[in-house]
Amino acid sequence: MKRMNIVITGHVDHGKSTLTGRLLADTGSLPEGKLEAVKAMCAGNSRPFEYAFLLDALADEQKQGITIDSARVFFKSPLREYIIIDAPGHIEFLKNMLSGASRASAAVLIIDAKEGIAENSRRHGLLLSLLGIRQVVVVVNKMDLVNYSRDVFDRICGDYSLFLAELGVQPQHFIPVAAREGVNLISGSANTPWYTGKSVLEALDSFDDEQSLEDKPFAMSLQDVYKFTENNDDRRIFAGTPSTGTISAGDRVAFLPSGKTSVISTVEGFNTEQRFNAGAGEATGFTLETQVYVKPGEVMVKEGEGSIKVSDRFRANIFWLGSKPFETGREYKLKIGCAKTSVTIEKIEKLIDAQSLGKEADRKGIRRHEAATLLLKTSAPVAFDTFDANEPLGRFVIIDDYNIAGGGIILEALEKSSARKVRAYSKHEVELNRFIRKHYPHWECINIEE
Amino acid sequence: MDHLQKLEAHSVYILREAYREFKSLSMLWSIGKDSTVLLWLTRKAFFGHVPFPLIHIDTAFKVPEMIAYRNELCLKYRINLIVGQNTEALANNETFPGGLDRLACCKKLKTEALVNTLSGAWGRQRLDFETGALVPDKSREAFTGVIAGVRADEEGSRSKERVFSARDEKSEWDTASQPPELWNQYKTEFAPGTHVRIHPLLDWTELNIWEYIERENIPVIPLYFNQGDGRRYRSLGCWPCTKPVESEARTVTEIIDELKSGKFRNIAERSGREQDKEGGGTLEALRKDGYM
Numbered sequence: 001m002k003r004m005n006i007v008i009t010g011h012v013d014h015g016k017s018t019l020t021g022r023l024l025a026d027t028g029s030l031p032e033g034k035l036e037a038v039k040a041m042c043a044g045n046s047r048p049f050e051y052a053f054l055l056d057a058l059a060d061e062q063k064q065g066i067t068i069d070s071a072r073v074f075f076k077s078p079l080r081e082y083i084i085i086d087a088p089g090h091i092e093f094l095k096n097m098l099s100g101a102s103r104a105s106a107a108v109l110i111i112d113a114k115e116g117i118a119e120n121s122r123r124h125g126l127l128l129s130l131l132g133i134r135q136v137v138v139v140v141n142k143m144d145l146v147n148y149s150r151d152v153f154d155r156i157c158g159d160y161s162l163f164l165a166e167l168g169v170q171p172q173h174f175i176p177v178a179a180r181e182g183v184n185l186i187s188g189s190a191n192t193p194w195y196t197g198k199s200v201l202e203a204l205d206s207f208d209d210e211q212s213l214e215d216k217p218f219a220m221s222l223q224d225v226y227k228f229t230e231n232n233d234d235r236r237i238f239a240g241t242p243s244t245g246t247i248s249a250g251d252r253v254a255f256l257p258s259g260k261t262s263v264i265s266t267v268e269g270f271n272t273e274q275r276f277n278a279g280a281g282e283a284t285g286f287t288l289e290t291q292v293y294v295k296p297g298e299v300m301v302k303e304g305e306g307s308i309k310v311s312d313r314f315r316a317n318i319f320w321l322g323s324k325p326f327e328t329g330r331e332y333k334l335k336i337g338c339a340k341t342s343v344t345i346e347k348i349e350k351l352i353d354a355q356s357l358g359k360e361a362d363r364k365g366i367r368r369h370e371a372a373t374l375l376l377k378t379s380a381p382v383a384f385d386t387f388d389a390n391e392p393l394g395r396f397v398i399i400d401d402y403n404i405a406g407g408g409i410i411l412e413a414l415e416k417s418s419a420r421k422v423r424a425y426s427k428h429e430v431e432l433n434r435f436i437r438k439h440y441p442h443w444e445c446i447n448i449e450e
Numbered sequence: 451m452d453h454l455q456k457l458e459a460h461s462v463y464i465l466r467e468a469y470r471e472f473k474s475l476s477m478l479w480s481i482g483k484d485s486t487v488l489l490w491l492t493r494k495a496f497f498g499h500v501p502f503p504l505i506h507i508d509t510a511f512k513v514p515e516m517i518a519y520r521n522e523l524c525l526k527y528r529i530n531l532i533v534g535q536n537t538e539a540l541a542n543n544e545t546f547p548g549g550l551d552r553l554a555c556c557k558k559l560k561t562e563a564l565v566n567t568l569s570g571a572w573g574r575q576r577l578d579f580e581t582g583a584l585v586p587d588k589s590r591e592a593f594t595g596v597i598a599g600v601r602a603d604e605e606g607s608r609s610k611e612r613v614f615s616a617r618d619e620k621s622e623w624d625t626a627s628q629p630p631e632l633w634n635q636y637k638t639e640f641a642p643g644t645h646v647r648i649h650p651l652l653d654w655t656e657l658n659i660w661e662y663i664e665r666e667n668i669p670v671i672p673l674y675f676n677q678g679d680g681r682r683y684r685s686l687g688c689w690p691c692t693k694p695v696e697s698e699a700r701t702v703t704e705i706i707d708e709l710k711s712g713k714f715r716n717i718a719e720r721s722g723r724e725q726d727k728e729g730g731g732t733l734e735a736l737r738k739d740g741y742m
Contacts, residue, residue: 001453003456071602072603074603083653099632228501233499237497281456296470392633397632397633403637404637
């Protein structure tokens with residue numbers, strides 16, 4: 001059976017956990033006795049039963065009635081197995097919402113019919129677009145509190161689709177729901193005779209499965225190189241998970257940014273039949289015909305193929321989660337795939353304000369929970385792609401003070417900075433350099449012909 | 451790729467990240483089905499090798515077959531095994547049954563033993579390949595990265611876990627302020643004094659575990675199967691707190707049927723564990739202090 005990760009997101013108190021809890025209960029996905037146990041717990045503490053208590057498992061969450069961290073819950077429709085990521089809506093826990101959402105391939109955005117579009121309804125829409133989640137359903141919840149008014153529903157849908165359109169997000173469905181009452185969750189409801197669209201469960205089932213990335217050009221960020229000597233193992237294995245494409249024994253490969261090349265000798269595995277090829281998403285490993293000395297983080301491609309760029313400058317959209325701002329003039333650590341390098345802000349081009357999407361001139365830094373378009377410069381060239389062309393190699397995180405403090409997607413590669421000294425080498429120098437690189441690759445001599 | 455292949459690939463990726471980033475890495479091994487799958491995934495990740503030690507916290511209340519199976523398997527594959535124990539609590543009878551209740555016993559025999567075994571504060575034993583016996587471990591190396599086989603579907607507080615979960619100097623878990631994990635980027639940078647729990651199996655369900663055991667033909671301890679008395683263990687732990695369930699399942703395939711459409715379709719796995727039932731949020735409290 002296929003499996004899909006879905007994130008439920010929206011402003012605090014708009015009913016994410018209630019929707020998820022009720023969905024679990026109505027699809028019969030709860031373990032026996034769980035519903036009764038939570039009901040008994042509520043009765044014992046003389047508080048009304050809430051479906052949200054099925055998910056808010058942490059003691060502080062139940063005490064305060066909010067979701068602090070995203071929970072993974074599992075449920076099945078006849079079509080698919082889902083992991084529902086119930087993400088917190090409170091601004092303070094935005095990083096938890098993002099952690100949950102970045103694992104999802106589709107999203108349900110919830111808006112409270114009575115309260116209307118709130119600050120986080122906008123911010124979450126923006127963040128979903130920055131995470132690259134394109135399959136979105138908007139649920140207008142608590143319709144019972146507005147007497148199932150079609151006008152209220154239409155107004156919210158109109159306003160919110162205008163906002164999402166600016167972000168390039170086009171929801172597949174808008175659904176009027178009363179999660180606590182189970183209205184339009186599994187099937188249609190007499191309460192909303194004017195609504196003839198899909199229920200939430202039907203909308204989830206209508207999402208497309210993730211597309212296979214095997215048809216794209218091959219690219220793999222090298223995760224590690226292994227040489228285990230036990231039991232006389234003399235393999236030197238280049239391990240990683242290809243993000244796109246397929247590769248076979250005999251293919252010529254190049255590593256970027258070093259430019260070193262070799263030929264795939266074998267595809268390695270454990271407890272599997274001998275294989276001759278591997279493709280996107282498989283955690284695999286290769287031996288090479290000639291020994292090249294490359295570091296983790298280099299991107300292996302088929303020689304002369306694909307769109308992978310090598311540069312030390314690019315334009316990106318980022319969102320910031322760190323308690324300290326992301327500032328110009330300071331050095332941070334950047335991770336793309338398995339590559340790590342230090343990075344600085346070259347220029348802040350514009351702030352993507354969650355409220356107005358407007359501009360704010362002359363900013364020196366990006367504050368917590370803000371998003372921006374900026375130019376970044378790394379200390380050494382790295383191999384990457386734009387997010388449009390290759391999602392896994394077009395996204396990155398920024399580390400500040402040991403923590404992931406920001407994430408972003410690459411919009412465009414920029415020209416390499418021309419900091420390197422340009423000088424003319426003699427014919428003899430070039431020949432000698434070529435000789436050394438060919439016969440003594442482990443000296444890691446730079447290529448002066450570039 | 452089907453869902454089991456995806457789960458496998460994701461877990462292998464996590465194991466390789468851990469191995470690259472942590473100089474001092476170990477893996478908790480409880481002998482049960484989850485950690486046995488974890489061990490198998492490790493051999494997948496490292497092409498047949500297990501390049502870090504396994505740590506077993508022996509409460510001295512384990513079902514006896516488990517210990518024999520543990521030693522046999524580690525000798526067969528020549529896997530480094532380190533064993534830790536709260537010998538003082540055992541000597542003073544600070545256990546359940548004994549002087550303590552179930553949760554206090556968990557804290558003594560599991561949490562305290564684990565924390566002090568990982569840090570090297572207490573003496574450890576290791577399995578000697580030549581004699582097959584446990585001998586004192588000379589090393590007092592502290593493990594900063596610890597791989598554990600917890601699954602999100604086991605219980606509420608585990609559903610909130612990160613893949614790379616930071617614990618502070620006192621091994622405490624700060625649930626309100628966990629580091630972000632974006633896409634497949636995890637917290638692999640850490641300040642001196644922190645250590646990190648690595649959870650490659652978070653996205654696996656109990657059913658996935660058995661489906662994978664079947665597909666890969668992974669040997670598991672026979673306690674999971676009905677040996678003729680109409681009972682089997684669904685979850686393994688200490689004998690005073692973990693009871694076998696009534697079941698006719700004699701094979702992995704029969705266990706899968708039981709979970710998919712049979713009698714356990716809607717019954718939580720840990721329903722046989724007494725310590726989970728003592729009040730709400732107790733496992734969370736244990737885990738905050740460093741319990742697995």
